[in-house]
Every structure is written in structure tokens, then in C-alpha cells.
Amino acid sequence: MTGSSHLIIDEPAAQLGRNLTYGLLDNIGRAIVTGQFEKAVFPTEAELAKQHGVSRSVTREAVKMLTAKGLLSARPRQGTTVQPTSSWNLFDTDVLRWMLERKLSIDLLRQFNELRVAVEPEGAALAATVAGEDDLARIDAGLERMQAAEHGLDDPLEADIAFHVAILRASKNPFYIQLRDVVSTALRTSIRFTNRIKGRSADVAEHAKVRDAIAARDPDAARIAMRRIIGDVLGLIEDRQPAGE
Amino acid sequence: MTGSSHLIIDEPAAQLGRNLTYGLLDNIGRAIVTGQFEKAVFPTEAELAKQHGVSRSVTREAVKMLTAKGLLSARPRQGTTVQPTSSWNLFDTDVLRWMLERKLSIDLLRQFNELRVAVEPEGAALAATVAGEDDLARIDAGLERMQAAEHGLDDPLEADIAFHVAILRASKNPFYIQLRDVVSTALRTSIRFTNRIKGRSADVAEHAKVRDAIAARDPDAARIAMRRIIGDVLGLIEDRQPAGE
DNA sequence: ATAAGTCGATTCATATGATAATTGTGATTG
DNA sequence: CAATCACAATTATCATATGAATCGACTTAT
Structure with a gap:
């Protein structure tokens, strides 16, 4: 986290906090709400795992939580996609906090x-x-x-x-x-x-x-x-x- | 409902539908809302997996989704516990549907x-x-x-x-x-x-x-x-x- | 040339076994 | 009696392998 000027997250390990899954949930959730994936396609679970330096299990569990909150949707071959904001669960405190923090x-x-x-x-x-x-x-x-x-x-x-x-x-x-x-x-x-x-x-x-x-x-x-x-x-x-x- | 008099679910495989994770999510979510775990302790992830005849991956992902909806909370050694109804996300359509279906x-x-x-x-x-x-x-x-x-x-x-x-x-x-x-x-x-x-x-x-x-x-x-x-x-x-x- | 069908590649879904991290509980020790 | 330590139970994480679904390209038949 010193001289790294990469735009992509790419930190090999964890500033994700003690709990990797919840840290990843927070990171990705915030990224989605910030609109980072509005134009770009959402990464595959393998790419996500690699970028954040965690296993695919952790990635999948974080993605599943974001799915439960209405931010993502995953289907084989089609990939994981960001849902339109209308289906985000605004009454979820995580989602609301991300939205309030973004701007x-x-x-x-x-x-x-x-x-x-x-x-x-x-x-x-x-x-x-x-x-x-x-x-x-x-x-x-x-x-x-x-x-x-x-x-x-x-x-x-x-x-x-x-x-x-x-x-x-x-x-x-x-x-x-x-x-x-x-x-x-x-x-x-x-x-x-x-x-x-x-x-x-x-x-x-x-x-x-x-x-x-x-x-x-x-x-x-x-x-x-x-x-x-x-x-x-x-x-x-x-x-x-x-x-x- | 037929001849099966088991209280425990115990079906070895899937009437969980095409997608095991979402089927399990639905089953466990409905069971929680129905109050099946009010007295009893919630099973460990290994037990859950065995009872429903699925792998621990599927179990963990379903549990994580229920956590995201506020129904569960998981901590090492303490186990997975059902949260008080006050922390359930009633504005989640799954949770609401389970509650309306139960009685x-x-x-x-x-x-x-x-x-x-x-x-x-x-x-x-x-x-x-x-x-x-x-x-x-x-x-x-x-x-x-x-x-x-x-x-x-x-x-x-x-x-x-x-x-x-x-x-x-x-x-x-x-x-x-x-x-x-x-x-x-x-x-x-x-x-x-x-x-x-x-x-x-x-x-x-x-x-x-x-x-x-x-x-x-x-x-x-x-x-x-x-x-x-x-x-x-x-x-x-x-x-x-x-x-x- | 068009339509249908086949095949392959990609990506998520699931399974499995092993290891690490966390924490409650009880034994131990001063 | 209190503080500490060791153990055990359970979730957390990892690595790898296999299955299933779907899109696109290619082939084939009419």
C-alpha cells in the first residue's frame, strides 16, 4: 500500500480486515455502488479472486451476499452482472451506507x-x-x-x-x-x-x-x-x- | 406429509430444485422463519450439509446469503445462530415471502x-x-x-x-x-x-x-x-x- | 443460401479434503 | 480465588477437481 499506483486493486492480500469475506463484500459493494462497473464488464470470479488475493471460496461467498442484497446476479457462461439500481435493497444498511459514503x-x-x-x-x-x-x-x-x-x-x-x-x-x-x-x-x-x-x-x-x-x-x-x-x-x-x- | 415421520429434513439429495444453493436458501430461510430453531440450537455447517445432502460449499453460500438478509450470524467456535426477528430485513422479498407463507x-x-x-x-x-x-x-x-x-x-x-x-x-x-x-x-x-x-x-x-x-x-x-x-x-x-x- | 444441429470454450455450480484462525471451556497453577 | 494456559470445536480459508449450462462458431442437410 506504499508506492502502488495501480488502478486495479491487485493488492495480493488483505487490507480487507480480519475477515476476508466481509472485507471483500465491503470492497466490492462499495465499488459497485460507486459505479466502477457501469461501463466495464464485471470480472469473473476467478479474476476477482486473483485481484484481491483471496481464494475463490471467499469470492463466491462475498458475491453471494451481494446477490442477496440485490446488487449482483450470477449465471453460468453469462457471468456475474451488476443489477440495475432499482433492484438494490436500499433498506439494507450496508447498501445504504455504501450509497451515502460514495458521494x-x-x-x-x-x-x-x-x-x-x-x-x-x-x-x-x-x-x-x-x-x-x-x-x-x-x-x-x-x-x-x-x-x-x-x-x-x-x-x-x-x-x-x-x-x-x-x-x-x-x-x-x-x-x-x-x-x-x-x-x-x-x-x-x-x-x-x-x-x-x-x-x-x-x-x-x-x-x-x-x-x-x-x-x-x-x-x-x-x-x-x-x-x-x-x-x-x-x-x-x-x-x-x-x-x- | 407422506410416510416420512422424520423431524429432521434428512433427504439425501435434491428436491432443492435445479440450483442447490438457492433451494437450500429457501429451505433454511423458511425453516428459520417458521421458528424451527427457536428452541433447538442451529446445526453446524457440517450437519446442515449432511442433512440436506449437499456439500459444505453450497451450505456455506446459503448461510452467507441468510446472513446478508439478517437471519443468521456465524462465528467460529460459537457456531451459526439465528438472529432475533428484529434484525431480519423485512424489506427483503424473500424474508417477507417466508413470513407471509408461514402462517x-x-x-x-x-x-x-x-x-x-x-x-x-x-x-x-x-x-x-x-x-x-x-x-x-x-x-x-x-x-x-x-x-x-x-x-x-x-x-x-x-x-x-x-x-x-x-x-x-x-x-x-x-x-x-x-x-x-x-x-x-x-x-x-x-x-x-x-x-x-x-x-x-x-x-x-x-x-x-x-x-x-x-x-x-x-x-x-x-x-x-x-x-x-x-x-x-x-x-x-x-x-x-x-x-x- | 438458409436452417438446424453439433461441438467447443467459457463461466458459474458443486464437491472434497486439508489447513488456519478464532474462541469458549475447563484444567492448571500461583 | 484468580489468572493463565492448553485443548477442542467450529467457522474461515485454501487448493483442486469435476459437473452443468450457455453462447457462439462451425458444420451439415435441405
Whole structure:
């Protein structure tokens, strides 16, 4: 890894980390998402193995995992091919992380928040119906962290994530709960942008409204309050990038 | 089902289909989701291979795919273990299909529609903003199929799916588009229930309202109309099962 | 000349046996 | 009793061989 100026990976062994398969998964996954194979044909498994300095078993297992995530498809004689992005599983945290790491386009950030604006208000409404005491406690804890973060006593991003994740969890709906990982992955990876966008102190007051609505078992109020929070973020994003597509 | 009274699978070879790996993936995935390993410890890769009459390579690749979908986790010495359901990727169509096939609980159906009631209205609103001519054409086509189905000239379920999928696609948001597969998989697999629930002729009129709102570029109207459609379904489900959990 | 069929090369799919790496468990020792 | 060490179990990795599927070129028959 010193003077090597090769474009091809070609490192004989491992900066793949302790686990070769998972390291290779990460490398290839990132390469696919970065678009490195959009023009070129995807290598054969033998070439992949040689380029990364691992055995074909490891290669095959990594390829199989990428297949399971919708990024690849393998057939005899035809070879292994990259699937169109429409079949990638965006709700897989690996795929999402690769996409966010590659360039973090404002488009992707907007699309992600368009998802949040649908899911989180409804999740808050559900939470208002079914949340238990422990759920409320977690939501309170998240809110308190946000308040602490206002005075520099906690990390604002992590506090925000804790709050939103607590609400999704309180919905008691597996689909919403699943989105915990998606939301926290996306928020954490896109720190650069979110920092510019967030940081307004009105935030905490608006979050408190959500909490209160859930505690008061008022689904409609919870939905509206949460929608305002994410709508604000979305508005800021769209301001920065007026014309999409 | 016939005379075989073995609990263990133990078939020496393949009713796994042409592709052993994918057949094994399906078998093990279904077994996990069915809860066959909740009490018992998960077999070692050697045992798995022997039980299914395949090589360890095939076993390992199937296990790796299940790992990628969040169902399994493998570590040396500790063995391969089934992950808690909270880490399963429900937005993976395989996982979802296995879950819907296993027993199709009303709970799962309700939770799925709780997701739809969040996503699809917002998707319709987005579509009203960004849909192109081709998108509108697809939505119209879906609506026409529903009208045809009213007179027995088309399959009502497939027509319904086509309509909803067309709208998700028209949103131009990859996250929403991704849910196409989820929605169609779930609707198609849960025919038994949806047949009982749907089939009211008011449906087509309500769907037409969504279409008109999108064509008129009216996001709010589209959101409200779509919300009513899915809210109706949700109401019927909750009627059947008053107390959840 | 066109159509169908044959053959071969390429690539993934599968099998097998051996070795390495990791880590829980229990024995050992201070 | 605690810390350490040795062992064993299990996955991780490697190397090699064989099978199966498919595309393309070539051949052959009509």
C-alpha cells in the first residue's frame, strides 16, 4: 500500500480486515455502488479472486451476499452482472451506507427525507396508540439528551437519533422498527449535510410536542408535530437544490 | 406429509430444485422463519450439509446469503445462530415471502398495511408533483384493469397491484420504488385474506380519485384519497381483530 | 443460401479434503 | 480465588477437481 499506483486493486492480500469475506463484500459493494462497473464488464470470479488475493471460496461467498442484497446476479457462461439500481435493497444498511459514503448527493438526502416524512409521522401516531411505559421512558431520555446537547453536554446528532429511534421502536410495528437502522445509518453517515441543515434550537421544542402528544395518547397531534419536524428538514434541503432530477 | 415421520429434513439429495444453493436458501430461510430453531440450537455447517445432502460449499453460500438478509450470524467456535426477528430485513422479498407463507397472521397483515398507510399516500403526493406522461399512462392502465376486473374481464388482485405499483413508481423516489416489490409480494401472497377484505365496488371510484388528483397535480388531494383507500383496508382488518398484541 | 444441429470454450455450480484462525471451556497453577 | 494456559470445536480459508449450462462458431442437410 506504499508506492502502488495501480488502478486495479491487485493488492495480493488483505487490507480487507480480519475477515476476508466481509472485507471483500465491503470492497466490492462499495465499488459497485460507486459505479466502477457501469461501463466495464464485471470480472469473473476467478479474476476477482486473483485481484484481491483471496481464494475463490471467499469470492463466491462475498458475491453471494451481494446477490442477496440485490446488487449482483450470477449465471453460468453469462457471468456475474451488476443489477440495475432499482433492484438494490436500499433498506439494507450496508447498501445504504455504501450509497451515502460514495458521494452523498443532495438528491439522495432529499429522497431519504421524503421517506422519513411518510414513515415517522405515522410511526409517532402509532406510538401514541400503543407505546408502553418503557417506550415513553426511552423517548423522554432521547428528549433530555437533546436538551443537554443544547448546552453542549451531549452530542446533538446522537441525541436526535436516539429520540427518533425511540419513537419508531415505540410503534411496535416490525416494519417501522426495521427502519431504526436505516434512519440511524443515514443520519450518522450524512453528518456533513445534517450539520449545516440542523442546529436550530426551535428543534427541541418541536420534538417536545411530539413527546407530549404521544404521552397524551393523541395520535393526530403526534403525527402533525412529527410531520412538521421532518417537513422543516425537507424544506431546507429543497431550498438548497430547487430543481430536482 | 407422506410416510416420512422424520423431524429432521434428512433427504439425501435434491428436491432443492435445479440450483442447490438457492433451494437450500429457501429451505433454511423458511425453516428459520417458521421458528424451527427457536428452541433447538442451529446445526453446524457440517450437519446442515449432511442433512440436506449437499456439500459444505453450497451450505456455506446459503448461510452467507441468510446472513446478508439478517437471519443468521456465524462465528467460529460459537457456531451459526439465528438472529432475533428484529434484525431480519423485512424489506427483503424473500424474508417477507417466508413470513407471509408461514402462517399469514392477521397481525402481520395489519402491520404491513400500517406501513402502506404511511408510504402510499405520501407516494401519491410525490407522484402528483413529479409524475411524467408515461407514469400517468401506467396509472391509467392500472385503473382500467380494475374497471375491467369489475366485469370479470381481468384479475382484480393483479389489477389492484398494477395500480398501486404504478403510483409508487411515479414517485421517482428510489425508496418508494423499492417498496414496489414489497407491496406486490405481500398482496400476492396474502390473497386469502385480501379476498375477504376487498371486493367492494366503491374501490374503483376511490382509486379513480387518486388518479385524477395526480393528473391534476394536486398532491394534497392525492394524499387524502390514497389514505382513504388504505385506511379502509386497515379498518376492516382491525375490525376482525379488535385487540392486538 | 438458409436452417438446424453439433461441438467447443467459457463461466458459474458443486464437491472434497486439508489447513488456519478464532474462541469458549475447563484444567492448571500461583 | 484468580489468572493463565492448553485443548477442542467450529467457522474461515485454501487448493483442486469435476459437473452443468450457455453462447457462439462451425458444420451439415435441405
